[in-house]
Amino acid sequence: EIVLTQSPGTLSLSPGERATLSCRASQSISSAYLAWYQQKPGQAPRLLIYGASSRATGIPDRFSGSGSGTVFTLTITRLEPEDFAVYFCQHYGGLHVFTFGPGTKVDI
Amino acid sequence: QLQLQESGPGLVKPSETLSLTCTVSGDSINSDTYYWGWIRQPPGKGLEWIGTMYFFGKTFYNPSLKSRVTISVDTSRNQVSLRLSSVTAADTAVYYCARLNYGSAENWGRGTLVTVSS
Numbered sequence: 001e002i003v004l005t006q007s008p009g010t011l012s013l014s015p016g017e018r019a020t021l022s023c024r025a026s027q028s029i030s031s032a033y034l035a036w037y038q039q040k041p042g043q044a045p046r047l048l049i050y051g052a053s054s055r056a057t058g059i060p061d062r063f064s065g066s067g068s069g070t071v072f073t074l075t076i077t078r079l080e081p082e083d084f085a086v087y088f089c090q091h092y093g094g095l096h097v098f099t100f101g102p103g104t105k106v107d108i
Numbered sequence: 109q110l111q112l113q114e115s116g117p118g119l120v121k122p123s124e125t126l127s128l129t130c131t132v133s134g135d136s137i138n139s140d141t142y143y144w145g146w147i148r149q150p151p152g153k154g155l156e157w158i159g160t161m162y163f164f165g166k167t168f169y170n171p172s173l174k175s176r177v178t179i180s181v182d183t184s185r186n187q188v189s190l191r192l193s194s195v196t197a198a199d200t201a202v203y204y205c206a207r208l209n210y211g212s213a214e215n216w217g218r219g220t221l222v223t224v225s226s
Contacts (some may be wrong), residue, residue, distance in 0.1 A: 032210075032211070033210075033211035033212075035211070035212035035213075036223065037155075037213070043218075044204055044216035044217065044218055044219050045155065045204075045213070045215070045216060047213060047214050047215075049213055050210055050211070050212040050214075052208065056214065076144065088154065088155055090155075090213075091211075092212065096162075096168035097157070097159060097168070097170070098147075098157035098160070098211075098213075099153075099157070100143070100154055100155040100156065100157065103154050103155075
């Protein structure tokens, strides 16, 4: 069973700053099946990145994903006010199981 | 434009069965490109995958819920349904349906809060 851990739990930044969020897998996983989501209060999650580094439709290019093996990163180059939210990583793996990380909150 | 709308009772008694429906518009649930899933989120907590229905009719469930979960489709109504039996307070959550592709949830419904309480 793959376990995803995210760090930090909370990231306190200001608009215009760079955010770097980490997602670590308990064992090596395929980057083809690593995704990132953004969730704002009272809203459903929104897909940002799939395949570790491909932006979903309509996602601004200030969001980028990278990584391989057990370490993956979501980077937001210049935080906009609307980017303050919770971010989840997610893996799709053996036996068609979806696993989510616990989330990182990006706040002001 | 794709829309997913969850519906069902907002309050379920302990030990009873939770039943939700996701009505899909803007795409056919018979699509051989996408598949359909349910994901839940307890208040103030993270996301938990419940299960997935594939276009070839096969379902896969979270092992921790497998004994209590059934996902099915009604192609005539373009709906995906979720049934979760023997519920407890731990099943209180916002339940989302989602359209899945390449191992990620591309599109989500707005979610519906289900509270388990007597």
